[in-house]
Amino acid sequence: MKFLIDTNVVIQLENDGEIQAKFAELLRRCHENGVQVFVHEASIEDINRDPKEARRKATLSKLDKFPQLKKIPTPSLDDLKAKYGELPKPNDVVDVKLLHAVSIAVADFLITEDDGIHRRAKRASVADRVMTVADALVWLKQSFEPDTIFLPAVEDAKAHELDFNDPIFEGLRSDYGSYFDTWTTKCVNEHRDCWIIKDGDALAAVVIRKDETRSEAGIVKPGKKILKICTFKVSEDYRGQKLGEQLLKQIFWHAQRNKYDVIYVTAKAKQATLIRLLEEYGFEKTGDLDGGDGRFEKSVGKGKVSLEKGETPIAAARKNYPRFHDGAKAKKFVIPILPSYHAKLFPEVEMLPEDVATTAGAIPGNTIRKVYICRSPNRTIAAGDVIFFYQTKKKGSPRSQSMTSIGVVENVRHTLDADELRRWTAKRSVFSDAELQAMVAGSSPLKVIDFLLIGHIVPPLPLTALTSASVLASWPQSITKIAEPRYLKLKPLINLGFDF
Template sequence: MGLEMRAFKDIDLNDPFFDSLKADYKEFPDWFAKKAAGGDDAYIFLSDTGGLDGFLYLKVEDGALNDVVPALPPRPRLKVGTMKINPHGTRLGERFIKKIFDHALAKKVEEIYVTVFEHHSKLINMFAEYGFHALAFKTTANGTEQVLVRNIHAPFKDVTTSYPLVKTGNSTVFQVAIEPKWHTKLFPDSILRNESASIVEDVSHTNSIHKVYLAGMHGMEKLRRGDVILIYRKSDGAAPARYRSVATSVCVMEEYRSLGSFADKASFLAYCRPYSVFTDAELDYLWQVKKYHHVIRFTYNFALKKRVTRGDMIDLAGVSESAYAGFLELTHDQFKKILQLGEADESLVVN
């Protein structure tokens, strides 16, 4: 059923899902009741059978953190108040990480923090993968927790640890066209609507950070880790491409593989399945026909707030009208102009 925002008062505290949180935090039932009475909301993830599989509560703060050692000075922060997932290979933790960053950016908060007990090593490792590091400790009657902190605009280190930052620098920028039928599944924040849209209110269940896509456009073998990808949603045929083909999202390359680099179908499926929109049957077909021989893995960094039409890309950003739109190298100036037209948060793009 997916990820959605729901009021605390409409979430069943007696669900066995919350048992481990009650064990870790003795005051959890009282805290939960207080949030319900105060009208607070949380993100929940529901399984196909309607049971709870994930819970995420976020809160913006601006005071000092005096209950941690060492104390942290006052500044706007996004607190990951509570986060729990039932892991079963669905990348749910990754989806929550993306939602945390989306929320912080929408609220214009520089710093994010979360407290985690050391026995939750998998959770700590997941946060560390995206640049969180232990900056302090918090000790209560429940025990001692690490205080993991991430400054969104910390100096760039790597595609993943500095996510969602995009480093242009010496990287090449490419426009990559995506068929409409795959676009929404891959990029749920990038709905086709030429007006500002709230990222936080979007609660699609497909908000994973890493994506895998197969394509057959000539020249894609040039893609390298760190290259910037501008996602271009092809026209759905409802009107000319000038008005219906749009730039929607900014991504960063992680890895290029040719179809021939996989030893067999099993290794191909294992690589693609966790991050691909394609079903097993579709992947099996793509393996058999060998038509789409470029396999690209990339991070989905952010959606443009306003989708930029092909017409505006040509008229206002200087993109060639005669160039092949399926896979096209863009200049940094063209990319910057498209970001401006798309009302993107340009602080996420660093040199």
């Protein structure tokens, strides 16, 4: 496997002679696990344009430590613009040359902290090939040291339970100065509600929230019931582990079930990763506030999701998450999944006590974006389709022979190539590198299904209930389409906590 690292990463490898810990760890783990690290020759061209000789020489000396990718045929400037957007500056051209290199698999992943590159990658549908340093570190650990990954869970807390001297709050304290103590005192005094994720005693992530009136919020989108996300923080030590996605999912489910009209959050421009995540799931920037914060709002819809003109079912699912379009344009499928793979894909369900399986309501999953890998010959499943996971027989399991989970398909691809499988699954997979290699050891292509996890069905629907309602004729042995009349019989049996 090959990493291409952007200049902005290389420059940070040394800061006044001190090796930056996370970049040094990235290189160490790459070396230990046989992952090659390259720079692009275009990065050299970019550095050579620096008019400051001393800085130019220092940067080039850092780049000299890495082999270069050279003589990569590049499309015309017009073609690059068509794919990646306007290129007003020379360094913009360098950026898209790096993206082009990973798009044609000269390198497997581009590692960059540049928000502009991440946005161009999304525009060109190559975002799954671009990682931050934190993303890359998590991928290396999961692929080659899978036992090191912890299974996070969101817990409810009150603000007075938090230690505001914890390192996770250092950035906020720095940004807001003396007002930080005033604000934390207010949070404690009002017993504000929080969601936290802990790793042992370490606070890995936190959200502090409150209800607001329209006059307090000063928002643009209509509605009376308003949820303000006062704080949304992931510890530097836990970046790349999808904790932000997990907390965002928690926010969406809470707002949807409790019939809020609007969610809003403020964020500084430097919080580029958070802003990209918010925008991915329907938040819109509606204004700038004093102090440099931007205000981002999302309407919380109710009822059936209808497609706007030209809108696809998957685009509607992202915008309205966790609500989704289930009209005739979205086909429905049931996917049988072995208990061992179910535990890998949905660990949050396996961690539930057995008596929860008999409790009304539904629980959201840990992260939103997931990937399912199988060898089904089905060629009709496509983006926007709704999928229902059915756990096969397992003695003693409350989910044995039951429909447990719902998702919406984002993408479907096929491969027999191990490197291709790594590239496609790196930002979603729960499997180690050894497990992925074992999967390709067969003669038929693997089907790789990227999907958004809508949620889990609680209690799960057993086969007896599914056959009695004429949803299924018998237990599914492979990916099976659910005809629309049968789906209409299934829908009333599912309680997600909101209408769909």
